[in-house]
Amino acid sequence: MxxxxxxxxxxxxxxxxxxxxxxxxxxxxxxxxxxxxxxxxxxxxxxxxxxxxxxxxxxxxxxxxxxxxxxxxxxxxxxxxxxxxxxxxxxxxxxxxxxxxxxxxDPRLTPLECVEASLKVAQRGTGHDRRARAKELLAQVGLGSREAGLRPRHLSGGQRQRVAIARALAADPxxxxxxxxxxxxxxxxxxxxxxxxxxxxxxxxxxxxxxxxxxxxxxxxxxxxxxxxxxxxxxxxxxxxxxxxPQHPYTRLLLASVPSPSWNPAEVSRLRAEMMSDMRDAEGIRT
Incomplete structure (x- = not known):
């Protein structure tokens, strides 16, 4: 579907x-x-x-x-x-x-308040229901009651991203x-x-x-x-x-540009030159 x-x-x-x-x-x-x-x-x-x-x-x-x-x-x-x-x-x-x-x-809001606010904007449930749902969403992304009550400045980068994911899921998109x-x-x-x-x-x-x-x-x-x-x-x-x-010269160049133990700058330069010469002739999308 x-x-x-x-x-x-x-x-x-x-x-x-x-x-x-x-x-x-x-x-x-x-x-x-x-x-x-x-x-x-x-x-x-x-x-x-x-x-x-x-x-x-x-x-x-x-x-x-x-x-x-x-x-x-x-x-x-x-x-x-x-x-x-x-x-x-x-x-x-x-x-x-x-x-x-x-x-x-919002640096003023705890994760729990942040997710609750998103639920309110999305018109999901009543105040009591929103608090319960916010806790469920935070638990779903691996944040417990302690983290739910902290300000963003007290959270790690990974924890902040978990809050952002829970906030996005609040709208049930x-x-x-x-x-x-x-x-x-x-x-x-x-x-x-x-x-x-x-x-x-x-x-x-x-x-x-x-x-x-x-x-x-x-x-x-x-x-x-x-x-x-x-x-x-x-x-x-x-x-x-x-x-x-990969079939397109640009895709091959992207892959060749990824650093690895076998990374070859000369090969990257060759692919870039090939891409530039073929750019006008490369057509559309492979299906």
Whole structure:
């Protein structure tokens, strides 16, 4: 069952200070991107900085509005609006977990108060019910009563990210979008958070859109993956197939650029040259 359907998404931004033929120039950040995600499925979006993946995340949750194209959840097209009503409706369908949980948590609220506030915004239950549900959600992400009563400054990075995940789950979203959710964490904590996310997905059937530059993380947490370059999807396949047998020069370059004991800078340079020479001829998306 398809939960999220994205069709022909386009987003451009004004190039400040650059004028062409009397009007401000624009840079295309996302160029005709389409994909679907099924119930309980995890889709990875990978690419280097500036490839457009974070812009897609922001459009999915309504922080940016697309120039054209549609986003639908469970067959219902999301309204292209940033009105309070439209944003609240979208928040019940799609939630976002950011890379830096500390900057997105209210420093005045304890985790329990934070999750309760999200339940209230999502109009989930009464005051007593919200308190009980908040405790359940925090327990689900591995936070007990002690951590639930601490301010964010007293929590570790991993604990803060657990709070952010519980807050996102409070809305009971159909789609959970994660933008580099473990990039700021130690490797050992990354593994714990990734396992937690995988467990939640399998238990709840929530659809994931997982954005990362870390191919090892994408391999671990996603079923399918898209590779983005300069705003376009250049390759897509099941994650294992895509990473083991990449077809597009850019995908091969991304894989060759990952440091390893056998890492070869000369091979990276060769692939980059190949990519640049083939860029104009490389077509679309592998299916």
């Amino acid at each position: 398809t939960v999220l359907e994205v069709d022909n998404l386009v987003k451009s931004f004004e190039d400040r200070g650059v004028v062409r033929r009397g009007s401000s120039a624009r840079s295309v950040a996302v160029d005709d991107v389409s994909f679907t995600v099924g119930a309980g499925e995890s889709l990875g979006i990978v690419g280097e900085s500036g490839s457009g993946k974070t812009t897609i995340a922001r459009m999915l949750v309504g922080l940016e509005l697309q120039d054209s194209g549609t986003i639908a959840v469970n067959g219902r097209t999301l309204v292209r609006s940033q009105s309070s009503r439209a944003r609240l409706r979208r928040a019940k369908d799609v939630q976002l977990v950011f890379q830096d949980p500390y900057s997105t948590l 159909a789609v959970l979008v994660m933008d580099e959710p473990v990039a700021a964490l130690d490797v050992s904590i990354q593994a714990q958070i990734l396992q937690l996310l995988d467990d939640i997905r399998r238990e709840s059937g929530t659809a994931y859109v997982f954005i990362s530059h870390d191919l090892a993380v994408v391999r671990q947490i996603t079923d399918r993956a898209l590779v983005m370059q300069r705003g376009r999807v250049v390759e897509a396949d099941e994650t294992a197939k895509l990473l083991e047998n």
